[in-house]
Each structure stands twice: as C-alpha cells, then as structure tokens.
Amino acid sequence: MISYTGWNTCVEHDGEKSTAGRIELRDIARGLAGALFVSLPLLFTMEMWQIARTMPDWVLITFLAITLVMNKLYLDFAGFRKWAWQSSKWWDAVVALGIGIVASAMTLFVTGSLHLGLDHYLMAKLVALTSIPMSIGAAVAVNQLGSGDSSAFEAEGLKLDLKIILGSLLGGILFAMNIAPTIEPKVIVLQQNWSLIGGTMLLSIAISYLTVSLANLENRDLQDRAIITSEWFEAVLAYAIAFLISMLLLWVFGYGTPLEPMEVWLPQAITLSYATTLGGAAGRLVL
Amino acid sequence: MNDSISTDAASDIGSKTDGDQTYGPTILGWAARLLSLGLIAFLVGNILWQISLEDRDIGFTVAMERDEIRQQGDQYLVPLKITNDGSEAARTVTLEIITAEEIIDIEILLIGQNETVSYVIALSELPRSIEYRIISYETS
Numbered sequence: 234m235i236s237y238t239g240w241n242t243c244v245e246h247d248g249e250k251s252t253a254g255r256i257e258l259r260d261i262a263r264g265l266a267g268a269l270f271v272s273l274p275l276l277f278t279m280e281m282w283q284i285a286r287t288m289p290d291w292v293l294i295t296f297l298a299i300t301l302v303m304n305k306l307y308l309d310f311a312g313f314r315k316w317a318w319q320s321s322k323w324w325d326a327v328v329a330l331g332i333g334i335v336a337s338a339m340t341l342f343v344t345g346s347l348h349l350g351l352d353h354y355l356m357a358k359l360v361a362l363t364s365i366p367m368s369i370g371a372a373v374a375v376n377q378l379g380s381g382d383s384s385a386f387e388a389e390g391l392k393l394d395l396k397i398i399l400g401s402l403l404g405g406i407l408f409a410m411n412i413a414p415t416i417e418p419k420v421i422v423l424q425q426n427w428s429l430i431g432g433t434m435l436l437s438i439a440i441s442y443l444t445v446s447l448a449n450l451e452n453r454d455l456q457d458r459a460i461i462t463s464e465w466f467e468a469v470l471a472y473a474i475a476f477l478i479s480m481l482l483l484w485v486f487g488y489g490t491p492l493e494p495m496e497v498w499l500p501q502a503i504t505l506s507y508a509t510t511l512g513g514a515a516g517r518l519v520l
Numbered sequence: 521m522n523d524s525i526s527t528d529a530a531s532d533i534g535s536k537t538d539g540d541q542t543y544g545p546t547i548l549g550w551a552a553r554l555l556s557l558g559l560i561a562f563l564v565g566n567i568l569w570q571i572s573l574e575d576r577d578i579g580f581t582v583a584m585e586r587d588e589i590r591q592q593g594d595q596y597l598v599p600l601k602i603t604n605d606g607s608e609a610a611r612t613v614t615l616e617i618i619t620a621e622e623i624i625d626i627e628i629l630l631i632g633q634n635e636t637v638s639y640v641i642a643l644s645e646l647p648r649s650i651e652y653r654i655i656s657y658e659t660s
Binding site for chain 1: 548
C-alpha cells in the first residue's frame with residue numbers, strides 16, 4: 234500500500250509543530266548539505282576523475298550496490314532526517330544515493346569536469362563513482378551538521394559487540410573514503426622503509442586504543458559485552474577491520490590487490506589503515 | 521491551511537516504531553524517491569549496456585578542425601579533435617601527428633572510452649591533411 238502524507242499536514246515533535254512538506258524539504262536540504270560537507274574536497278581531486286575512467290565497470294556497479302547497503306547502516310545510526318518521522322530506511326538509502334548523484338552531477342558540471350561533449354557512458358561512470366562518497370555524506374548528515382535523535386534509538390537493539398564492529402566499519406569507511414582514491418598513500422609509501430611501515434601499524438593500534446579506551450571520552454561498557462571484553466582486544470580487532478577496509482578500498486580504486494606482490498599492496502594498506510583506524514575509533518565513540 | 525494528522529490518515533501512512541508516530545512521505549518525498557530510483561537506474565543501466573557491448577581495442581581518430589585554424593605570426597595554430605575509439609581508457613598517450621612538412625609529437629595524460637580531447641598544434645605551413653601514428657600509451 235502506498236503511503237502518503239499531505240504537504241500541509243501538521244507534524245509535531247518535541248513540542249515543535251511544522252508542516253510535513255517543510256520538514257521533508259529541510260531533510261533533503263540537510264542531506265544535500267551533508268553530502269557536500271563530507272565529499273566536496275574529494276570531487277576536486279584529479280584522481281576521482283581519472284579513476285572513474287579506468288575503473289572496471291563491474292567493480293563500480295558492485296561498489297554502488299555495497300554503498301546502498303552501507304547507506305542503510307549509516308541511516309540506522311545517523312541519517313539526514315533530524316528525527317525518524319518516516320520509517321523506511323531502505324527508501325532513505327535510495328534517496329541518499331539520489332542526493333549523492335545530484336550533488337555530484339551539479340558539482341562536476343559547474344567545475345567543468347562534466348560537460349555535454351562527454352560520452353554518456355563516461356558521464357555515467359564519473360557521476361556514479363563520485364556519488365558514492367557524496368551519498369555517504371548525505372547518510373551521515375545529522376552527525377555532520379548537528380545531532381538528531383534517531384541514531385541512539387535505532388542502535389539500542391544491537392548487541393554491544395556488534396556495535397563495536399559496526400562502529401569501526403562505518404567510521405572507518407567514512408574516513409578512508411576521503412583518502413583512498415587519492416595518490417597520496419602511494420606517495421607516502423615511497424618515503425617509508427619497512428621500519429616506518431611497521432611503526433605506522435603500531436601507531437595505528439595505539440591510536441585506536443588511546444582515542445577510545447585511554448582518553449575515556451565515553452563511558453565504556455566492557456562488562457556488558459559478550460566477546461570484546463578487553464580494551465586491547467577491541468583496539469586490535471578494530472585495526473583488523475580498518476586494515477580490511479583499507480585493502481578493499483585500495484583494490485576498488487585500482488592501487489593494489491593482494492594478488493600482486495606483497496611489497497606493492499601491503500605498505501599502502503598499512504598506511505591507509507592509519508586513517509581508517511582513526512575513523513573507526515570515531516565511529517565506535519559515536520555509536 | 522494546515523490540517524493536523526488524524527488517526528485515519530496515520531493508518532495508511534505508516535507504521536509505528538517504539539511508540540513514535542511515523543508518517544508516509546510527502547509529494548516531495550515521493551518525488552525524491554522516484555527521481556533517485558530513476559537516476560540510479562539510468563547510471564547502472566548505462567554501465568550495464570556498455571558491459572554488454574563487444575570490447576574494442578584502443579584506437580584513435582584524429583580530426584583537424586579546419587574552420588578553426590588561425591594564423592599567429594608566422595605559424596598556424598591547428599585545432600585537433602582526438603577521440604579514443606576503444607572500449608577502455610588510455611593513459612599517457614603519445615601520438616605522432618604527421619603533415620606533409622612536419623612531424624609533431626603530442627601527449628595526452630588520460631583519455632577515456634569514446635572521449636574526445638581538443639589539442640592545438642602549431643605548424644609553419646597550412647596543412648592540407650594530417651595523419652597520425654601511435655607511439656605509446658598506458659592501459660590499466
């Protein structure tokens with residue numbers, strides 16, 4: 234059954250009344266703002282334009298499908314609606330991707346990266362790739378632009394261990410997405426030797442422990458968990474998740490896969506994992 | 521005039537979560553949903569259609585924009601349109617542009633499938649025609 238709310242329907246939340254249409258408009262505007270806040274810098278990098286041209290088609294489509302699922306998860310904890318007055322998170326995930334597409338196309342068009350002389354297939358690939366980080370920005374808009382009240386509410390049903398894993402995953406991807414497409418991790422690796430690479434790995438784990446456990450920014454719930462009951466175990470597990478995310482993103486953006494010699498991909502994955510780990514730590518704190 | 525949400529209206533509008541009233545989308549919400557679906561389908565459809573086509577080897581078409589040629593000092597500035605006819609992108613493309621009098625090397629950083637880039641070369645004589653030769657390119 235198709236549900237519908239009239240534009241002028243009065244909706245009340247926390248004693249504040251507004252029309253449904255006005256709230257909807259604000260939500261979508263918030264999504265657009267979140268998309269641009271998070272991902273505009275990425276659209277100004279040449280790597281994104283180049284990777285869009287060289288990325289295999291099936292990789293891009295798979296990445297889009299994964300993004301839709303990731304957006305649903307982000308929406309469970311954040312979203313572009315200040316409060317959950319609409320219940321369908323899957324539809325919101327589709328809209329977040331739509332917002333990402335519109336924000337990307339607008340930005341690429343005004344910056345001259347997208348023009349009518351471009352082949353429609355290249356246009357599609359360019360917009361599809363850039364819409365991925367943009368849509369993630371839309372899906373976490375309330376965390377970027379002021380907190381809403383839906384996230385904590387939705388997260389209550391999840392087991393605490395799962396929350397740790399999800400927080401590391403979602404926060405890590407959000408952070409890493411802004412670095413993985415750039416050439417910089419590869420350039421950084423050229424400046425490192427294996428000692429520095431090892432040091433980066435140890436520093437990442439230490440930062441993971443420091444930001445979440447030692448700094449004690451949030452009340453810890455270790456005793457309530459089933460499996461991840463040690464802070465060091467949490468830090469190492471979070472690093473492992475960050476490493477996997479980094480490896481996957483480097484593969485998606487064409488910088489290296491585990492099928493290549495270890496010297497090619499491992500240092501890059503470790504370098505990128507530094508940023509991913511920090512994002513994961515932020516994700517665990519937010520959740 | 522605003523009409524407050526009624527119980528009847530709410531019943532077909534949506535489910536309730538944890539005691540909080542939820543509503544269906546407004547006309548803007550539905551437009552956003554449909555537009556988003558349409559845009560995603562367009563992008564994915566376009567890429568899938570491309571996957572279904574036969575692979576083509578990288579090759580280039582070099583076309584001289586005769587109407588756009590202009591003289592500057594003792595040389596002619598000749599605009600070229602270079603198109604990658606292959607089904608994959610080529611990086612660091614080096615082409616040799618050959619006229620009756622001169623040979624000029626040009627380099628293109630990146631050119632995607634079916635992409636056309638504009639290039640201007642300076643020649644001392646007005647060319648009647650041009651030919652080209654691929655020197656090298658990098659593929660992914």
